[in-house]
Amino acid sequence: MNNASSYALPVIISVLLHALLIGVLAFGWEATQEPPRKSMPKFVQAKLVTVDATVKKKKAPPTVDLIERRQQQKLQRQREAKAQAERRAALERKKKREAEQRKKAEAERKRKAAEEQARKEKERKDKEREEQLEQQRQSAFEEALEDEEELLDARESTQAVMSLAQAIQQRIESVWSQPPSARNGMVTEVRISFVPTGRVVASNITKSSGNAALDRSVLNAVRKVEVFPEVAELARAEPALFEREVRNTQLIFRVEGLRQ
Secondary structure, three states: OHHHHHHHHHHHHHHHHHHHHHHHHHHHHHHHOOHHHHHHHHHHHHHHHHHHHHHHHHOOHHHHHHHHHHHHHHHHHHHHHHHHHHHHHHHHHHHHHHHHHHHHHHHHHHHHHHHHHHHHHHHHHHHHHHHHHHHHHHHHHHHHHHHHHHHHHHHHHHHHHHHHHHHHHHHHHHOOOOOOOOOOOOEEEEEEEEOOOOEEEEEEEEEOOOOHHHHHHHHHHHHHHOEOHHHHHHHHHOHHHHHHHHOEEEEEEEOOOOOO
């Protein structure tokens, strides 16, 4: 029953629609008396619906254009991306070249600075070496002069001391009384100590002649003279020489010229 009732309603509606359609067609036929013309609009209407569908189908090309446009846009973006990548690569290459140039310039600057520093250091060392050599030459010259002066002074001092020693010995021998036991060839060495005034403060036999009388005679002669003006004069003129060579004087007395 339910199935029959569900089919009955559409059948009824269909019948009513057909009846209505027939009535409309009949009414239209009677009014115009040109049935063929009355049916044309319906077919035209049907064709219009078909045409609309056709027109809608012809709108597909814009989809193709859109795809092509998208492809072109994609290609354009790819070209732009490629161009941008090339610009970036060119910029990187430029930066790299500039960095290398700066590095080379810095290396060249450092090399020149090092060369300049080395040159200045060499000049400084050469100058120091030359100054040292000059100082050495000057020092050697001054030392040579000093040595020569010292040698001259030593010679003069030696001569002065020898002259003084000879003068002292002559004064002593002038008052020396040799004993009868003295014999030619006998030698007595005596050490005499002076003060800057020329006075004798001590006298000692440093090497005996073997004859005590002869040794005593020499010491007695020294005590007789007692003061030596020559010694005082040299002590005033050259105190250092007096202290070094004269304060303690060694003399040799030899017995000579006796008739045996």
